[in-house]
Amino acid sequence: MIDGKKSLFSGMQATGTITLGNYLGALKNWVNIDQNEYKCFYSVVDMHSITVRQDPAELRKRARSLFALYIAAGLDPEENCIYYQSHVSAHAELMWILNCFTYMGEMNRMTQFKDKSKKHPENINTGLFTYPVLMAADILLYQSDVVPVGIDQMQHLEITRDIAERFNHIYGDVFTIPEAYLGKTGTKIMSLQEPTKKMSKSDENANAHILLLDEPDVIMRKFKKAVTDSDACIAYSEDKPGVKNLIDIYCAISGKKTQEAVAEFEGKGYGDLKKIVGETVVEELRPIQERYNDLMKNKDYLNQMIKDNGEKANYYATKTLRKVQHKVGFPDRIR
Numbered sequence: 450m451i452d453g454k455k456s457l458f459s460g461m462q463a464t465g466t467i468t469l470g471n472y473l474g475a476l477k478n479w480v481n482i483d484q485n486e487y488k489c490f491y492s493v494v495d496m497h498s499i500t501v502r503q504d505p506a507e508l509r510k511r512a513r514s515l516f517a518l519y520i521a522a523g524l525d526p527e528e529n530c531i532y533y534q535s536h537v538s539a540h541a542e543l544m545w546i547l548n549c550f551t552y553m554g555e556m557n558r559m560t561q562f563k564d565k566s567k568k569h570p571e572n573i574n575t576g577l578f579t580y581p582v583l584m585a586a587d588i589l590l591y592q593s594d595v596v597p598v599g600i601d602q603m604q605h606l607e608i609t610r611d612i613a614e615r616f617n618h619i620y621g622d623v624f625t626i627p628e629a630y631l632g633k634t635g636t637k638i639m640s641l642q643e644p645t646k647k648m649s650k651s652d653e654n655a656n657a658h659i660l661l662l663d664e665p666d667v668i669m670r671k672f673k674k675a676v677t678d679s680d681a682c683i684a685y686s687e688d689k690p691g692v693k694n695l696i697d698i699y700c701a702i703s704g705k706k707t708q709e710a711v712a713e714f715e716g717k718g719y720g721d722l723k724k725i726v727g728e729t730v731v732e733e734l735r736p737i738q739e740r741y742n743d744l745m746k747n748k749d750y751l752n753q754m755i756k757d758n759g760e761k762a763n764y765y766a767t768k769t770l771r772k773v774q775h776k777v778g779f780p781d782r783i784r
């Protein structure tokens with residue numbers, strides 16, 4: 450709890466422009482969270498990003514772009530704490546302490562570590578190995594009650610709970626034990642080219658994903674090329690993954706139920722389906738892109754938000770960090 454509200458934390462990596470999948474699976478749901486009930490912290494987790502090699506200028510640019518996208522998508526930066534992870538040094542400091550309460554065996558089990566090591570065999574660094582501990586620090590610093598995460602991050606949330614419980618067991622109630630936030634469950638959006646695979650920005654085929662800043666004609670073209678199947682019947686079923694994905698996208702944006710959408714498309718062909726879904730996406734993203742472009746031009750405002758929110762995040766994070774430092778036996782600061 451923070452200021453009488455439940456505390457909520459989430460973050461996204463600043464690697465590349467986010468996709469329609471990230472937006473519908475996460476960001477759009479964040480925007481709908483009731484701010485009277487939750488005190489929300491949304492971080493641009495740039496420290497996690499350097500577990501794989503980054504071009505410095507590019508990372509800086511992407512981090513700023515993601516920060517602006519959070520706001521453009523509808524997160525009010527006066528109501529929510531939106532900040533860069535690297536601007537709050539408590540993340541690194543708490544991580545060190547938590548490292549000393551995390552076992553090699555636990556980290557060895559992490560499936561994301563195994564996957565990423567396979568993908569980058571030339572750079573299996575210890576940051577990649579302890580990535581989940583930094584994530585635990587993110588979450589625990591803000592005494593988070595709930596964490597909206599996708600299924601691929603559940604294992605990391607579990608380990609966060611284990612570390613927090615282990616620490617509390619030794620030192621008393623220091624950390625809130627976080628739970629997964631299962632609001633309106635985020636839809637898992639699949640690749641437009643291989644609809645059995647998750648839509649991913651790292652996909653080499655640009656037609657496989659819609660980026661949040663794609664121009665309308667690019668969006669329409671990608672939907673036109675979307676893979677469906679060889680019969681021509683619009684139905685929602687597991688053995689029609691391409692069509693199912695298009696309907697899922699349509700429903701996630703329009704708020705319509707699957708049945709409703711399927712009825713609407715009855716008698717229509719795949720060409721119509723792709724066109725309607727494409728147009729729906731274009732209209733959903735248009736105001737976001739406009740706000741984004743304004744924000745990127747309004748440097749002073751954006752800088753002010755970065756500064757103010759960084760200070761806010763520092764305030765709450767430092768409070769927890771000092772408590773933890775005292776518990777483990779570090780000498781108190783002399784004031």
Ligand code: TRP
Binds near residue numbers: 587596597602
């Ligand atoms: N690892 C998360 C991802 O790649 C991002 C992240 C970092 C995060 N710290 C977090 C998500 C804390 C939730 C809570 O998606």
